[in-house]
Amino acid sequence: MIWNFVKMHGAGNDFVVLDGVRQAIEMTPERARALAHRQFGIGADQILLVETPHHPEADFRYRIFNADGGEVEHCGNGARCFVRFVHEQGLSRRNPLRAEICTGLITLDNSADGGVSVEMGQTRFLPQDVAFDAAGLSSQARGADTLWALPLAGHPDAQLSLVAISNPHAVQQVDDVDRYPVEEIGPMIESHPRFKQRVNAGFMQVVDRHTIRLRVYERGAGETLACGTGACAAAVAGIRLGLLDSPVQVHTRGGPLRVAWDGRQLRMSGPATTVYSGQVDIDNLVQQLPLKDVSPP
Known part of the structure; x- marks a missing residue:
């Protein structure tokens, strides 16, 4: 199965970004690990997946997978790359955008000076x-x-x-x-x-x-x-x-x-940079993973 992808980074925190709106993406831990592997894959800290939203107030759903294959709740640098990706790929012209993550909604602004700011959501301390x-x-x-x-x-x-x-x-x-x-x-x-x-x-x-x-x-x-x-x-x-x-x-x-x-509203801003785009045969990539990176059946 061939997937289109874009390689991006935010202040050196690097990502493989996938459009799950216009292509069918079924992410698994093995596939995430294969994409992120720096010797046998594309190489990334995290995999970002853009999908159609479930929440009625969101423009997109945004999912994050760590290099070890586990799905996580949030990624600030990834969020900035997400909104830049959506605009560069022509998925939406809306600015600001609202993105659905697994813990709620976040708001993102793509500024004219090349930076991106993200309303990061609630902070808790217990x-x-x-x-x-x-x-x-x-x-x-x-x-x-x-x-x-x-x-x-x-x-x-x-x-x-x-x-x-x-x-x-x-x-x-x-x-x-x-x-x-x-x-x-x-x-x-x-x-x-x-x-x-x-x-x-x-x-x-x-x-x-x-x-x-x-x-x-x-x-x-x-x-x-x-x-x-x-x-x-x-x-x-x-x-x-x-x-x-x-x-x-x-x-x-x-x-x-x-x-x-x-004390209430939390906002982060910084760069979001596109490096290159390409295609990958995901099934072939998974087959190339070293045995220690493949989950047992």
């Missing part, structure tokens, strides 16, 4: 909002936030801010994101048994009251060059901790993102 088992753990109030001490084998407890922006985030402040062992600590937090659905682990360095540097180890994708919901979670956590003021410039390894939050 342990149950990120499927976190806090039983028996110590916590401390800090500003309007609560820091949770998460035990990590061989390391001091991580002091985490919990933020749900459709998908779950755990943010901690570090002195220097370049020197911090994200490659080691990130997987320990992302897959910690206290997080029942895993979590996106953010590492935030505060530069000044309107600027941070950020690295994110994403659930199901590993460390990415940028994470849109992670940028939002870090900015919101920093504001609640009393360290930051809105708007916040978030410097990721893939480029800057801007996050504004007034």
